[in-house]
Amino acid sequence: NQQFVVIGLGRFGRAVCSTLHGLRYEVLAIDRDEKLVDRAIADRVADHAVRLDSTEPSALKEAGVFEFDTAIVAIGNYLAESIVTTLNLKEGGVSQVVAKASSATHVKLLKKVGADRVVFPEREMGCELARSLTRPRILDRFELDPEHSIVETIVPERFAGKTLVGSNIRQQYRISVLAVGDDETKFDINPDPLHQLHAGELMVILGSNEDIDRFTNC
Amino acid sequence: NQQFVVIGLGRFGRAVCSTLHGLRYEVLAIDRDEKLVDRAIADRVADHAVRLDSTEPSALKEAGVFEFDTAIVAIGNYLAESIVTTLNLKEGGVSQVVAKASSATHVKLLKKVGADRVVFPEREMGCELARSLTRPRILDRFELDPEHSIVETIVPERFAGKTLVGSNIRQQYRISVLAVGDDETKFDINPDPLHQLHAGELMVILGSNEDIDRFTNC
Numbered sequence: 288n289q290q291f292v293v294i295g296l297g298r299f300g301r302a303v304c305s306t307l308h309g310l311r312y313e314v315l316a317i318d319r320d321e322k323l324v325d326r327a328i329a330d331r332v333a334d335h336a337v338r339l340d341s342t343e344p345s346a347l348k349e350a351g352v353f354e355f356d357t358a359i360v361a362i363g364n365y366l367a368e369s370i371v372t373t374l375n376l377k378e379g380g381v382s383q384v385v386a387k388a389s390s391a392t393h394v395k396l397l398k399k400v401g402a403d404r405v406v407f408p409e410r411e412m413g414c415e416l417a418r419s420l421t422r423p424r425i426l427d428r429f430e431l432d433p434e435h436s437i438v439e440t441i442v443p444e445r446f447a448g449k450t451l452v453g454s455n456i457r458q459q460y461r462i463s464v465l466a467v468g469d470d471e472t473k474f475d476i477n478p479d480p481l482h483q484l485h486a487g488e489l490m491v492i493l494g495s496n497e498d499i500d501r502f503t504n505c
Numbered sequence: 506n507q508q509f510v511v512i513g514l515g516r517f518g519r520a521v522c523s524t525l526h527g528l529r530y531e532v533l534a535i536d537r538d539e540k541l542v543d544r545a546i547a548d549r550v551a552d553h554a555v556r557l558d559s560t561e562p563s564a565l566k567e568a569g570v571f572e573f574d575t576a577i578v579a580i581g582n583y584l585a586e587s588i589v590t591t592l593n594l595k596e597g598g599v600s601q602v603v604a605k606a607s608s609a610t611h612v613k614l615l616k617k618v619g620a621d622r623v624v625f626p627e628r629e630m631g632c633e634l635a636r637s638l639t640r641p642r643i644l645d646r647f648e649l650d651p652e653h654s655i656v657e658t659i660v661p662e663r664f665a666g667k668t669l670v671g672s673n674i675r676q677q678y679r680i681s682v683l684a685v686g687d688d689e690t691k692f693d694i695n696p697d698p699l700h701q702l703h704a705g706e707l708m709v710i711l712g713s714n715e716d717i718d719r720f721t722n723c
């Protein structure tokens with residue numbers, strides 16, 4: 288079964304630990320700050336937690352870190368520590384190393400030392416937020432490919448009162464309605480063509496981005 | 506057309522500005538640090554940028570901030586500034602205020618002062634990363650509701666060489682295959698039942714989470 292080691296117990300690192308631990312995966316939490324190590328144990332966000340300096344290969348080796356298949360380097364603000372730790376993990380044979388970056392330069396450096404994946408939460412969430420704010424009629428979006436998406440949206444007012452088949456959505460917009468529902472907790476998947484749409488109802492649709500825009504905006 | 510004001514030009518705030526600006530929306534960027542205001546103009550991440558202290562309602566009013574429909578408070582580490590700014594915006598009549606939090610307590614306080622939406626990038630991306638690492642066969646996931654999802658995954662080896670209809674996926678797993686493709690840039694949406702699946706091919710499927718797990722894991 289998959290085991291994870293998380294180095295750095297800031298907010299990001301702790302969130303990674305607690306989610307993995309909640310999903311019942313084995314997590315080894317590491318930080319050089321004793322307080323954070325103790326807190327991780329006390330709050331039960333990991334099975335094991337060790338205080339060590341991850342820039343020291345021998346310390347990592349002794350703690351068995353090189354036996355893990357996946358390591359997450361959650362050290363954002365200490366550039367040198369983050370880079371050296373990532374290098375140590377790759378040289379120690381950890382097959383998948385994910386590292387958190389805190390700047391565009393940091394992203395480049397992490398890739399240079401072999402990080403398999405780099406995340407930059409502030410920037411990535413800033414972009415995601417901006418995109419979700421510019422499509423208010425679209426509540427959530429899944430990109431199938433650059434031209435097609437599945438989106439969750441609200442029934443446009445002009446269809447309120449019509450049945451699915453009567454609204455002619457597939458013919459007019461080349462869009463398939465995958466689900467309808469009054470709230471996200473009870474979607475009717477693959478709904479009956481005679482289902483009557485009402486104002487404020489949620490719908491999940493699949494189509495080209497262009498057709499989706501036409502459908503939601505006009 | 507929608508206009509946005511972003512207060513706080515840290516990494517998150519700048520990413521919000523630059524994404525909105527790139528999508529051709531009007532953005533007013535604000536910070537109390539003159540250097541960051543100048544840099545926003547120089548880097549063209551906003552149409553307008555103003556230096557002001559957002560804890561001062563008169564300064565916000567004078568700059569026309571209360572005329573915006575959406576404001577993003579991107580002040581993470583200064584708790585008081587973030588809370589007071591959010592309160593000022595809601596009292597000044599801004600209809601949608603999104604604020605960035607830097608701790609669980611910060612999240613609560615922002616909601617108390619009326620933030621319409623709160624984002625906590627480090628924690629949210631930590632959870633998202635942990636989830637994506639524990640489902641390596643699932644490349645991307647869209648939750649339709651708590652029990653059903655649409656996921657992008659790789660054709661399980663046992664189906665390689667079979668046609669879609671011949672693989673009997675719908676009957677055995679109650680899963681519909683929405684698309685197949687060799688890479689994310691050219692999905693075949695609503696594929697032909699006679700399409701032959703091959704190893705390494707991507708597929709987008711819809712079903713209950715339980716059935717998806719059975720399908721991807723056994």
Ligand SMILES: Nc1ncnc2c1ncn2[C@@H]1O[C@H](COP(=O)(O)OP(=O)(O)OP(=O)(O)O)[C@@H](O)[C@H]1O
Pocket residue numbers: 294295296297298299300317318319320323339340341342361362363364365368369387627
């Ligand atoms: N060499 C090291 N060995 C082990 N832990 C380290 C090392 N260097 C830094 N850390 C730890 O990494 C943790 C996270 O670092 P830092 O606070 O810079 O990250 P951050 O990315 O800003 O945090 P957040 O996730 O809250 O945004 C700190 O708790 C720090 O003690």
Ligand SMILES: Nc1ncnc2c1ncn2[C@@H]1O[C@H](COP(=O)(O)OP(=O)(O)OP(=O)(O)O)[C@@H](O)[C@H]1O
Pocket residue numbers: 409512513514515516517518535536537538541557558559560579580581582583586587605
């Ligand atoms: N009262 C204020 N008025 C205007 N700008 C402010 C005010 N208080 C703080 N700021 C600005 O908010 C910006 C972001 O603040 P801070 O650096 O704490 O956020 P952060 O969330 O840590 O940033 P990042 O997005 O990089 O993670 C800073 O550039 C700061 O100058």
